[in-house]
Amino acid sequence: MSHFDAVADDFDRFRALPAGVPAAIRDAMWEALxxxxxxxxxxxxxxxxxxxxxxxAAGDAYIAVDPSAGMLARFAEKAATQGGSAPSPALVQADGRALPFPGSAFDAVLLVQVLSGAPGWRSLLTEARRVLRPDGGLVLGKAIGPPEGVDARMRAQVSVILAELGADARPRGAQREEARAWLAPLARRMTEVTAARWQAARTPRDFLTRHATGARFAALPRPIQDEALRRLADWAVTTFGALDAPLIEPHAFVLDVCVF
Ligand SMILES: C[S@@+](CC[C@H](N)C(=O)[O-])C[C@H]1O[C@@H](n2cnc3c(N)ncnc32)[C@H](O)[C@@H]1O
Structure with missing residues (x-):
């Protein structure tokens, strides 16, 4: 059972991308490759x-892989509610560290906000390379907010609080820079592309609500979660003045495109 099963129903509600951004990611990916x-x-x-x-929706020869049955079930439900002539996604429940595909099976492998939460991320990248055809591209995607923005400061503070509470708050996977450093010596070409930019209103309360539905956080013992959120809310009131004061911040969706 994946930690993501428990949070699948909330994922889209709290982590939706603005309209048009997923299509812009697709365009930027094919263009960059x-x-x-x-x-x-x-x-x-x-x-x-x-x-x-x-x-x-665009008709690409697309296959989704994920170990979480809950996340894939949401994907299937959303596709089914669109109905009509919309194509159905090909969904495969599997661990990306042992992909059920032969070598050179894909022109592109996309990993969006996966590596930071994935133990064994090097095996994931090794498998991604194996199934890519020569000259195919591995594309790492990530939404990025300002380093001094609400989300970044709240994220740093929750790590401090969880350490104070004795909870294991170490990242399970690789941050963007670590993954890029691992890939750089293997790649023939590595480029960074900004697929979309937008302005987002962020409040500390939004972060608190969203963080409570994060797969890793939601797997902590309930008393630790409650105490961490209480301390984080107190810190946010002191730091930002209020939980509901919105800050308008620039956000972007960036792609690291690697060709081997
Ligand atoms: C934060 S979600 C991102 C989902 C999607 N890429 C997006 O951006 O909306 C991370 C996803 O990575 C999946 N994941 C974690 N470990 C994995 C692994 N070893 N192989 C494949 N997927 C994995 C989780 O099940 C989860 O669905």
Missing amino acids: GLARGGRVLDLGAGTGRVGAAFV
Whole structure:
């Protein structure tokens, strides 16, 4: 059972991307790879299809892989409610560290916000490379807010609080820089592309609500979760003045595109 099963129903509610961003990610990916749209793309850690649905709608040869049955069930439900002539996504429940595909099966492998929470992230990247055809592209995607923004400061503070409470708050996977450093010596070409930019209103309360539905946090013992959120709310009131005061911040969706 994956930690993500327990939070699958809340994932889209708290982590939706603005309209048009998933389609912009798809466009930017094919453009950066210099490959014809419609090619074979593996969405590794596809989750609820927050990004992948745009590839399905556009008619790409798209396959989603995820170990979480709950996340994939949400993906399937959303596709079914669209009904009509919309194509159905190909969904495969599997661990990305042992992919059920032969070598060179895909033109592109997409990993969006997967590596930071994935133990064994090097095996995930090794498998992603194995299933890519020569000259195919591995694409790491991530939404980025300002380093001094509400989310970044709240995230740093919750790590401090969890350490104070004796909870294991170490990241399970790789941060973006670590993954890029691992890939750089293997890649023939590595480029960074900004697929979309938008302004977002952020409040400390939004962060508190969303963080409570994060897979890793939701797996902590309940008393630790409650105490961490209480301390974080107190800190946020002192730091930002109020829980509901919105700050308008620039956000962007960036892609690290690696060709091997
Ligand atoms: C934060 S979600 C992101 C989902 C989707 N890529 C998106 O951006 O909406 C992370 C996803 O990675 C998946 N994941 C975690 N470990 C994985 C692994 N070893 N292989 C494949 N997927 C994995 C989780 O099940 C979860 O659905």
